[in-house]
Amino acid sequence: MSNVYKPTQDEDFLGQGSDWSFDDLEYYEREIARIAGEYRLDTYPNQIEIITSEQMMDAYSSIGMPVGYSHWSFGKQFLSVEQAYRRGQMGLAYELVINSDPCIAYLMEENTLMMQILVMAHACHGHNSFFKGNYLFRAWTDASAIVDYLVFARRYVSECEERHGVEAVEQLLDACHALQSQGVDRYKRPSPISAEEEARRQQEREGYLQQQINTLWSTIPQLRAADADQAGDASDGHHRPRYPSEPQENLLYFIEKNAPLLEPWQREIVRIVRKLAQYFYPQRQTQVMNEGWATFWHYNIMHRLYDEELINEGVMLEFLQSHTAVVAQPGFDSPWYNGINPYALGFAMFSDIRRICTEPTEEDRAWFPDMAGSDWLDTAHFAMRNFKDESFIQQFLSPKVIRDMKLFALLDDDHDDMIEISAIHDERGYRRIREALSLQYSLGHREPDIQVFAANIHGDRSLILRHERTQRRGLDASMPPVLHYLHRLWGFPIVLEVVENGEVVDTHHWPQITE
Amino acid sequence: MSYFIDRRSNARHKSAVNRQRFLKRYQKHIKRAVEESVNRRSITDMERGEKISIPGRDISEPVFRHGQGGRRSVVSPGNREFAEGDRLRRPQGGSGGGGSGEGSASNQGEGMDEFAFTLSRDEFLSFIFDGLELPHLERKQLSDMEECRPMRAGVSRQGVPARMNIVRSMREAHARRIAMRAPIRRALCDAQKALEEEERKDPVLRHPGRIRELKDEIERLKKRLEAVPFIDTYDLRYNHLTDQPQPSNKAVMFCVMDVSGSMTQNHKDIAKRFFLLLYLFLERDYERVELVFIRHHTSAREVDEEAFFYSRETGGTIVSSALTLLDEIIEARYPPNQWNLYVAQASDGDNWDDDSVQCRQILMDALMPRLQYYAYVEITPHAHQALWEEYTRVQEGYPERFAMRQIVQAGDIYPVFRELFKSRQGGQEGRS
Numbered sequence: 001m002s003n004v005y006k007p008t009q010d011e012d013f014l015g016q017g018s019d020w021s022f023d024d025l026e027y028y029e030r031e032i033a034r035i036a037g038e039y040r041l042d043t044y045p046n047q048i049e050i051i052t053s054e055q056m057m058d059a060y061s062s063i064g065m066p067v068g069y070s071h072w073s074f075g076k077q078f079l080s081v082e083q084a085y086r087r088g089q090m091g092l093a094y095e096l097v098i099n100s101d102p103c104i105a106y107l108m109e110e111n112t113l114m115m116q117i118l119v120m121a122h123a124c125h126g127h128n129s130f131f132k133g134n135y136l137f138r139a140w141t142d143a144s145a146i147v148d149y150l151v152f153a154r155r156y157v158s159e160c161e162e163r164h165g166v167e168a169v170e171q172l173l174d175a176c177h178a179l180q181s182q183g184v185d186r187y188k189r190p191s192p193i194s195a196e197e198e199a200r201r202q203q204e205r206e207g208y209l210q211q212q213i214n215t216l217w218s219t220i221p222q223l224r225a226a227d228a229d230q231a232g233d234a235s236d237g238h239h240r241p242r243y244p245s246e247p248q249e250n251l252l253y254f255i256e257k258n259a260p261l262l263e264p265w266q267r268e269i270v271r272i273v274r275k276l277a278q279y280f281y282p283q284r285q286t287q288v289m290n291e292g293w294a295t296f297w298h299y300n301i302m303h304r305l306y307d308e309e310l311i312n313e314g315v316m317l318e319f320l321q322s323h324t325a326v327v328a329q330p331g332f333d334s335p336w337y338n339g340i341n342p343y344a345l346g347f348a349m350f351s352d353i354r355r356i357c358t359e360p361t362e363e364d365r366a367w368f369p370d371m372a373g374s375d376w377l378d379t380a381h382f383a384m385r386n387f388k389d390e391s392f393i394q395q396f397l398s399p400k401v402i403r404d405m406k407l408f409a410l411l412d413d414d415h416d417d418m419i420e421i422s423a424i425h426d427e428r429g430y431r432r433i434r435e436a437l438s439l440q441y442s443l444g445h446r447e448p449d450i451q452v453f454a455a456n457i458h459g460d461r462s463l464i465l466r467h468e469r470t471q472r473r474g475l476d477a478s479m480p481p482v483l484h485y486l487h488r489l490w491g492f493p494i495v496l497e498v499v500e501n502g503e504v505v506d507t508h509h510w511p512q513i514t515e
Numbered sequence: 516m517s518y519f520i521d522r523r524s525n526a527r528h529k530s531a532v533n534r535q536r537f538l539k540r541y542q543k544h545i546k547r548a549v550e551e552s553v554n555r556r557s558i559t560d561m562e563r564g565e566k567i568s569i570p571g572r573d574i575s576e577p578v579f580r581h582g583q584g585g586r587r588s589v590v591s592p593g594n595r596e597f598a599e600g601d602r603l604r605r606p607q608g609g610s611g612g613g614g615s616g617e618g619s620a621s622n623q624g625e626g627m628d629e630f631a632f633t634l635s636r637d638e639f640l641s642f643i644f645d646g647l648e649l650p651h652l653e654r655k656q657l658s659d660m661e662e663c664r665p666m667r668a669g670v671s672r673q674g675v676p677a678r679m680n681i682v683r684s685m686r687e688a689h690a691r692r693i694a695m696r697a698p699i700r701r702a703l704c705d706a707q708k709a710l711e712e713e714e715r716k717d718p719v720l721r722h723p724g725r726i727r728e729l730k731d732e733i734e735r736l737k738k739r740l741e742a743v744p745f746i747d748t749y750d751l752r753y754n755h756l757t758d759q760p761q762p763s764n765k766a767v768m769f770c771v772m773d774v775s776g777s778m779t780q781n782h783k784d785i786a787k788r789f790f791l792l793l794y795l796f797l798e799r800d801y802e803r804v805e806l807v808f809i810r811h812h813t814s815a816r817e818v819d820e821e822a823f824f825y826s827r828e829t830g831g832t833i834v835s836s837a838l839t840l841l842d843e844i845i846e847a848r849y850p851p852n853q854w855n856l857y858v859a860q861a862s863d864g865d866n867w868d869d870d871s872v873q874c875r876q877i878l879m880d881a882l883m884p885r886l887q888y889y890a891y892v893e894i895t896p897h898a899h900q901a902l903w904e905e906y907t908r909v910q911e912g913y914p915e916r917f918a919m920r921q922i923v924q925a926g927d928i929y930p931v932f933r934e935l936f937k938s939r940q941g942g943q944e945g946r947s
Contacts, residue, residue: 022521045518046516047517052523055525075536079537079632082633181578181579331595406593410591410603411587412586414585419602419603419604420603421599421600424597436588436590446581471585471586472585474581478575
């Protein structure tokens with residue numbers, strides 16, 4: 001701040017210095033909303049909460065959920081966030097927002113005015129519109145119900161703790177958390193939300209009834225009766241159909257409905273973890289798009305604010321510095337390299353969509369004949385609504401982005417003692433890189449495919465899982481502990497068969513069989 | 516549509532429960548780390564938290580995920596010199612090709628070798644003293660109790676404004692208003708009725724004097740009605756507090772140290788650490804802990820902390836002088852029925868030969884019956900002398916309340932301390 005009075009154009013700017021007041025925030029929120037409206041960003045109402053850094057750390061450690069049940073793993077998360085923050089390794093400010101209706105976003109009181117504006121543009125309009133528009137979120141999550149469900153979950157878990165002891169609940173949650181990634185429906189087509197909810201309730205009740213008269217686990221060894229119970233079983237009585245008749249991808253669902261020894265409250269907790277995993281499932285599939293979309297819009301909105309002289313050069317420079325840090329992509333050989341930065345890739349792709357639409361080159365016309373020259377806003381909205389990371393990259397990763405980021409693909413095969421560079425950013429490589437990167441973001445490829453193959457309901461009650469292994473990519477060392485957890489839930493032996501190309505190539509047992 | 520909510524005044528530490536759960540779960544690891552750090556720390560350093568590391572593999576949350584090996588294709592940014600078809604040697608120790616390209620969202624702590632975090636001071640201390648117990652922690656309670664604490668005791672008519680009980684005061688005022696107005700209202704009602712009756716009479720029969728009288732009366736009664744105060748000093752009620760005798764919950768810790776020429780600064784530092792641990796420990800259990808420092812060579816003196824630890828003296832050693840002074844101080848200032856008395860003595864074991872017997876006598880006869888606990892540490896690598904022998908006999912007399920250990924170097928302090936104060940569950944004899 002200079003103490004020489006010099007009337008300039010800056011006098012009109014509201015954003016002076018880095019202090020903020022509620023008036024400032026409301027003013028900018030209105031302006032941002034106006035600009036966002038011009039860009040047709042459709043959002044849930046925003047509930048913007050001003051919090052302290054400590055509260056922010058609390059929020060971080062519960063993945064942004066405004067309420068959550070108690071578990072040590074959140075404490076661990078809290079401690080590591082706290083440690084990183086105190087050491088200055090990590091800024092807490094950027095964004096923390098979950099898809100709820102109203103959409104809850106947090107502003108930290110320590111932030112500068114620029115940062116508050118940036119977070120409002122990024123989270124309250126970028127992410128928020130993504131949550132409301134993207135097909136995965138629309139289909140899979142119910143934004144208006146999540147907070148109520150979280151409150152329910154918290155109360156239920158704490159009631160269970162009172163009734164059954166903290167330790168019993170903790171052990172159960174440990175086991176459920178280990179199977180979280182296998183607790184989602186990937187392929188089942190979801191029906192519209194409200195109807196789905198209703199149907200679920202119905203199923204739930206049926207499931208409960210079935211539990212009561214569960215003939216599956218009838219302890220009386222009546223062969224005939226047990227066979228007759230299998231719906232549609234017309235075989236001769238010697239050949240027993242497998243149960244479940246088809247492999248089940250949702251391990252937690254299968255356990256909730258079929259584990260022989262769980263008590264009703266334990267089933268409900270399994271269900272809670274499963275529901276939350278399902279809720280976060282779209283998040284995991286749209287990281288690049290979601291961050292890219294939000295970053296793209298905060299970038300545009302900030303520039304509009306500057307063009308309309310609502311923020312001054314100082315704020316703008318501070319913004320550019322922060323923005324540059326966010327979209328920085330260190331090279332693979334840099335000490336700071338930590339995988340591909342989803343902000344960088346997403347921002348580059350959305351910016352490139354705009355460029356292709358407004359200033360197409362010959363190359364773009366060849367690669368994206370439909371897109372080149374079309375209305376950029378329509379195209380960007382189309383991309384945001386109808387894709388997930390995997391398909392978004394498959395569709396929209398342009399040669400220019402590949403060149404700018406200098407992407408290259410390499411083939412790492414443990415049968416070969418050398419690594420081979422399979423594609424680089426040239427004519428021959430573009431498509432292969434796009435293919436490989438898209439696969440890299442495919443959850444089905446990234447996470448091992450493990451399904452329930454059979455439950456031995458007539459014999460020793462063991463549960464047989466199958467890992468469909470591709471390209472000899474095995475599981476890591478945390479597999480036995482997960483089997484241990486699974487055993488805790490199921491109560492009877494667990495068998496994991498590793499299958500590749502239709503053949504069982506390896507078998508793991510829990511409890512381990514000693515020879 | 517947006518609205519702002521200021522949540523800054525809401526409770527912090529929403530994660531406190533989760534944090535405690537985490538600490539509880541990894542108690543064993545944390546305790547080991549705390550013990551190591553206590554031995555490493557400097558004397559004045561006990562007042563802050565501690566950074567704790569736990570091996571990452573002990574703490575990871577297992578999930579099904581891909582491990583090394585197999586055939587995989589990885590896309591990375593920042594190519595400079597590679598061309599298609601290049602063949603490279605596999606980097607040592609790294610996962611092939613640098614990073615899995617899954618974005619930065621997976622840094623949940625699993626990948627790290629060590630999980631590091633900071634314990635707060637209170638958490639740190641509670642781990643240090645975990646499983647330790649003060650011997651004979653007692654709340655002194657005898658007939659002539661002097662320690663009092665104000666307790667609520669209903670309401671009273673006298674008091675200071677700050678303790679006014681608003682609800683009760685208003686209730687009193689309301690009742691008083693009803694009570695005081697009722698007769699006036701009744702009279703007013705009667706007067707009004709009489710006036711109406713009078714006015715309804717035939718004009719001929721009216722009594723003008725009576726009417727005037729009644730009107731005056733009504734006027735007067737209305738004024739009186741208004742004059743009934745809304746609230747009166749008479750209505751005020753105050754929360755009443757009475758002083759109730761409380762069992763005393765305070766302790767005094769006597770630090771007794773030999774400062775004769777044979778005690779080096781190193782000896783004193785070791786002693787200081789021991790005293791400090793004891794002080795922190797007492798502080799956790801008692802509301803108030805006072806410290807009395809007694810140093811001695813051939814004669815004993817009560818000094819302040821600075822002089823106690825850092826001034827140098829020379830000369831011989833007569834331990835009994837300190838014990839005599841101790842006895843006098845207790846007599847004068849710390850009546851045992853109100854104070855819990857703890858003594859910690861540090862010495863290198865030197866004493867005048869015939870003084871040790873005297874020490875034993877003072878301890879056995881005068882001091883031990885009054886003390887909660889007496890801890891003696893001998894800081895010497897050498898063989899024990901007469902003082903140790905005599906103290907051994909004291910310990911035989913008071914096995915529960917007299918403890919002695921030898922410390923050779925700084926690293927012994929914490930283990931010795933733990934041994935002295937480890938909780939004696941079950942083995943403790945009932946003491947009345």
